[in-house]
Amino acid sequence: RQQIRIVGSSTVFPFTATVVERFGQTTSFPAPILESTGTGGGMRLFCAGVGADHPDITGASRAMKASEFDQCQKNGVEEVTEIQIGFDGIAFAHSKAGPEINLTKAQLWQALAKEVEVNGQIVPNPHKRWSDVDPSLPNAPIEVLGPPPTSGTRDAWVELVMDTGCEEYPAVKSLAAARKKAVCQTMREDGAFIEAGENDNLIVQRLEQNKDAYGIFGFSYLEENLDKLKGATIAGVTPSFETIASGEYPISRPLFIYLKNAHVGVIPGLKEFVTEYVGERAAGEDGYLADKGLVAMPAERLAKVQETVKSLTPMAKPAS
Amino acid sequence: MSIQLTVAILLLLSAIGFWMGRSRAVAVSGGRIASLHSVPGYYGSFTAIWAGLPALLLVLFWLVLQAPVIEMLVLNGMSPESVLTWAQAALAPTELERVSGLVASQAADALGETQRQLLLINIRNMAAGQEAYVNPAVVEALRPAAAHYAELERIAGWSVFAVCMALAVGGLLLTRRLIAPRFRARNNVERVVIWALVVCSIIAILTTIGIVLSLLYESVRFFAYVPVTEFLFGLHWSPQTAIRADQVGSSGAFGAIPLFTGTLLISAVAMAVALPVGLLSAIYLAEYAPRRVRSTVKPVLEILAGIPTVVYGFFAILTVAPVVRTLGLDLGLDVSSNSALAAGVVMGIMIVPFISSLSDDVINAVPQSLRDGSYGLGATRSETIRQVILPAALPGIVGAFLLAISRAIGETMIVVMAAGMAANLTFNPLAAVTTVTVQIAALLTGDQEFESAKTLSAFALGLVLFFVTLVLNVVALRVVQKYREKYD
Amino acid sequence: MTELAEPMAAPGSFHTSEAAEKRLRRRYAAERRFKAYGIVAIAVACTMLVVLLYTILHNGVGAFTQTAIRLEVTLDAKTIDPKGTGNPADWDRAAFQDLVQDALYREFPDVSGRVPKRALRGLISPVAGVFLYREVLEDPSLVGQTRQFWLPASDDINQIRKGRIDRDLPESSRPVSDEQLAWLDRLVEQGKATSIFNTTFFTASDSNYPELAGIRGAVVGSVYLLFVTVILALPIGVATAVYLEEFAPKNHFTDLIEVNINNLAAVPSIVFGLLGLAVFLGFLGLPRSAPLVGGMVIALMSLPTIIIAARAALKAVPPSIREAALGMGASRLQTVMHHVLPLAMPGILTGTIIALAQALGETAPLLMVGMNAFVTEPPSGLLSSSSVLPVQVYIWADATERGFVELTSAAIMVLLAFLIMMNGAAIYLRKKFERRW
Amino acid sequence: MDNATLNTTAAAATVPSKPVKMAARGVKVFYGEKRALHGIDVDIYENEVLALIGPSGCGKSTFLRCLNRMNDTIDICRVEGLITLDGQDIHDPELDVVQLRARVGMVFQKPNPFPKSIYDNIVYGPRLHGLATRKDEFDQIVETSLRRAGLWNEVKDRLLEPGTGLSGGQQQRLCIARAIAVSPEVILMDEPCSALDPIATAHIEELIDELRQAFTIIIVTHNMQQAARVSQRTAFFHLGDMVEVGETEEIFTNPRDERTQGYITGRFG
């Protein structure tokens, strides 16, 4: 095998694909082969072993989990370099025809969780309309299209919005850890929150047809469809390159690729590829990945990542 | 000697064998071809088979075994120093320590399986002359091994060539001795051909065994996490929450009932569309339509069956679902934008040709004598159709219906795109539901965990699906067979 | 039989009576209603087909044209060939984009500053350099010259030009700024921007940039895949059908095979994907994303359909032909090979084509064996990674750029064209060889 | 259709003893381009059994099927000429084909009971034509028809069993019972015994003889002995022509045409 093989997250996929394409166009190495398997699926393939049959790089829209790291170790994939490539904001957006809306995480939790706190009690979510959640919100039915649990975007949403949103309610705070987690993280299933499949673009297209519906998807899709959609303001911040990069916008997450060190020097072009990926031309603020919707890292962070790539410092076991 | 060349030469020998066998047969017949048991061509084929087939089988066998053997020999033959040099360049310091400790005694054995793999990639690349792809630091160290590798490959190639030639020539000589006027060449050749046919038909069985085994193996592991009863009778399906450490075992997370009901619901909607449309179309085409109309409409309808399901998925979600929703809202109904109705309707459209084509066939299979009997009594066409033809064709139509249902149950892409993932236990077609196939696709293409009940559950679902379609098919087959007996 | 004396309505009296006439009118009304149901049913099915095709057509036609901008590019030899070897292999391929950008800056000399220049660059495709490189590669003598080239506009500009993004929207909510619109209008006025036929769509493979994306790789992948499928499924399917129909004794074993085949025909395609994953990838260790593996999975999947069709075709050959041949002293195998199989061949081919047409549109099982790879070049062989048409559709449907929306529909159109062609071939075969015995 | 009535009466005049039930004048039938009948003229009298004989493919069945317009169901078939029932043109748009077929019943070569119960087979026609409405009326019809067809005693205990479960001869009698249940005036039979064994054949032949009391019967047969046994008059067809028609006795003992002669003495066919 002479081509690099890359698997992993569907969120990272378009960015990796862009690098792959550029790499194929501008170097004499054969273009790497890229396959979108989802973060977890990618980890599974990546950690299955060392050798020509196993991928060299996997993309992830979240950090590697401890269990995955262990699996890697068990299968002889002992040295893995963790490389952050940038940030991805998660947009909560709706049709341009809809009203302006300004939400807090607590309100989002109230609107989307299966069980919520009402008057100090934990009850099944009674809210049918936004105005039920907070009278200041529009009097429109709650209808949110979001990613299925199999997607990294969903994980991030739960972690960044739901988990923090619920913290503001004392009755929730006082729950036992396990119960609290369940209450905080479980999305409602009565039709107000709709799991709309892995295909973010389809969510975008459906929002166009239904002005009351909101969608949860990667920021890049919002960016590309600004003529039809607008992003809701979360905690007073509208999603944009700037607010995400600066960390102001509260729902954003880092994106990673993982490199199998053992393959460097065996699979041609591997190191060159990763170097290109985190190079200024790609991952820089003005790089072509930014054109694709990736929120670039601040310069000093990028420099650190470039350093890691240069030395191929293997990662340590993650905490969780 | 490359395998390709060996195979080519074998084929050539086989061809020569054909010619030899043929001319030998003509020779032994003494010019009276009719005195031979078989036509000379069969003696030729007989010779060709014996010259070619055993050797080709050997080549196939060899192809499987050659690589591992050569690799083992090469690795064992490497000097400790070169292994060490390679290890220093390629391995991480921690691994290196372990390796260098052992390397003095048993070079290759010191390496773990994964390191061997890497080393072999390098050696193979070098043996193939692609030094450019190998770390320059190890090129020199690996040169002897690469040469060894190439040498072994050469030897292997020649030896397989030699053995093949021996087999082929042996076959030629043997068959030449056998050829006599009374020798039943045709019967022998035919026996080989028929065995080949048998082998082909066994592939269908192997496929089934393969499916059942690969599903069963993973399912059994799944049932180690989740009891069968819970899976089959549980009312709650939410595989995602169960992977979080604090929720494993929370009861009902793997209850597949909502998936079954969802599948049923969508299939029911689909059949509610497909059955009347399909059946009535079939009746019209078979009994009323002029020949010309029939021969254009039928293929047009069949296009519906050929359209890729991805396309239907788009159609469902971007065209039909909004229409359904708007209509529902106008009527004051609460319609989910992922309604089972939209997915079902589109699936129904897709299935129409299955029902219409199959029904058309069974309606045509109703003997003309029954129609004549009915017309002869003064029945109109529709009376004949409703009271004689349909009852007579009913078993066949039921068969078609069952096959269409199994198609609906197994359909994936439409529901993946249009039906969503919400495992609601409901029979309301306006609500969102999910199906077994959606879950399989989602569980296996999405975020997977190792060895988790979540991933494995996909295989259990696949197993259920397999058995459901099996039962439906056996029933359909029985029904159709019963029907067949009646008129044949 | 003395029962003849039994009373019975006088012959004929009833059927011409008033009551019978009235009843007759009712019966004919029912007749007309019933016939109408049939017509309605067919109309419903056909309408759906038309709506479906119309939606696709409506969304997809746009993809066949593309906005191009004419720029005067100076192909500076030093920039292109820094080593000065004159060998295209040593060219700096990344430099072509810079040349394009320089040309653009020269076209608008009044634009200066980092931010306005960035906006200006937004007019032209970020991969315009690739187009330029290809043209120069074809004619290396261009190096050093200054020439006019038609280069693709960026996706946003393309969408604006086609009206897919409304240019009357407020500036903040469209991807193209007022400034850029003004530049574009100026170019259009000068005849330096126009719509051209999108040949890239047919000559290129997958890309992240809609203006550079095409279906060639997917089409080639589909062809390879179908090739594998045909090579495997046709002979095996026909052999199985021949064995079962002409040779197999009726016993439990053949019953088992028969039930099996019928069952396999209805097994959900995704289950075949699971099988391929477990056996071809897991057990045999074949590479992911390879047309070989995809073809094998699809072959297994279409095998039952082919067998069933082939058996039907064999059954349709009248027994009198078999008897004739057997009576002449042909063996069973000879009977089959000389007479039955050739006569059944059109039917077999028809069935096979239809099975293949279905296989061509199959997505789900291919996702399981990794056929959703991103590959920017047509596969070079059966083992190299590749995508196929339906999966390409599936991938493009999720791409971020707006340009992919119409590319998706266009790819569907190509896929449908293939399907209709294959169905047409099947119908033609069926017609041509339709035989009355 | 005055002309038709006239003609028919004229033809009938030659044998004045019996009224004409059906008549054919210049009946030509085409299957696509091919002409199967070249112009048939014949009168069929009330309450007689007319046998049509002739070698295979001569057009007997074709002619028979013209009489109740069963040929309408064959796309490529075209009928020319005049056929009358009680003096009325059967192609007259006034006369409905459904009505015609109720009045001119048919029994086919191969017994073709519907795959329903014996009872339902019989009441099928009466129910269509509204001959009865109440259960007891239907019961009455079933019993009468089966009795007339000589089948009642054999099946009266199993009326609800499927008609397809009967033996060949019983099935054929069931078909006859089914045909007479709608009170037709004419019954057409196309080789009704050719699929039956000798005993069943004898049964049917007896039955035909008795049915003649109430119905006009036209029977196609390839068995000359049978024609001789059951019919009063016989028509001989040859290559799409009706060669001669006359009293059965006379046709068999003293045929006027040599083709008839040749056929009857077994020189061909």
Next chain:
Amino acid sequence: MDNATLNTTAAAATVPSKPVKMAARGVKVFYGEKRALHGIDVDIYENEVLALIGPSGCGKSTFLRCLNRMNDTIDICRVEGLITLDGQDIHDPELDVVQLRARVGMVFQKPNPFPKSIYDNIVYGPRLHGLATRKDEFDQIVETSLRRAGLWNEVKDRLLEPGTGLSGGQQQRLCIARAIAVSPEVILMDEPCSALDPIATAHIEELIDELRQAFTIIIVTHNMQQAARVSQRTAFFHLGDMVEVGETEEIFTNPRDERTQGYITGRFG
């Protein structure tokens, strides 16, 4: 198979004038559980035409198909008893069934030419059995066979047109030509004329008479006149038994068995 030879010779002794070509001893045939033939003993002499007659379903075809083991092709069919060809047991594993069928040819009820050219229809058998190798030899065979079948003059100008384009009678003669092209010793004909018109039938009957010079012919017919015209000896079958066999004249004028009598006089069938 000494025993067989013995028996045959013994049977042949009763009519010593002609050598026995084929013989059956105690031939029983079962279709699954059902017995279709109950033990048939008959000798067939060289260069004679033996007619098999009897009512429908009595087993004529079944017996005929035993003689060249065409019944082997029916799964559920089982044959017991001894059949010899020139004294050799035809079930002897030494004798290949393919060779048997080349020696005992068959012509079927419905003409069934292969959908190929007339020429290819004829040369199919010779090519199969390697009777010729060169083009001119094949040409020779085609001409001889067609001449013997009385078809040469009608088709000599269109040998390359498809055989299915011929008329029914021509097709049947083509099938006969095809059968004699492999120079069989015995020809079996199963109702070869029942699908044909009188003229074609007459043609074939003439042909059979001529072929008798060179071949042994066994013909099944439901037409007694035909049996009388073409055969020297006739065997009458009834319900799976061979009731009697003898000189055709005698069977028709003076049958020994009353069932034969009944059948011949048209009392049943």
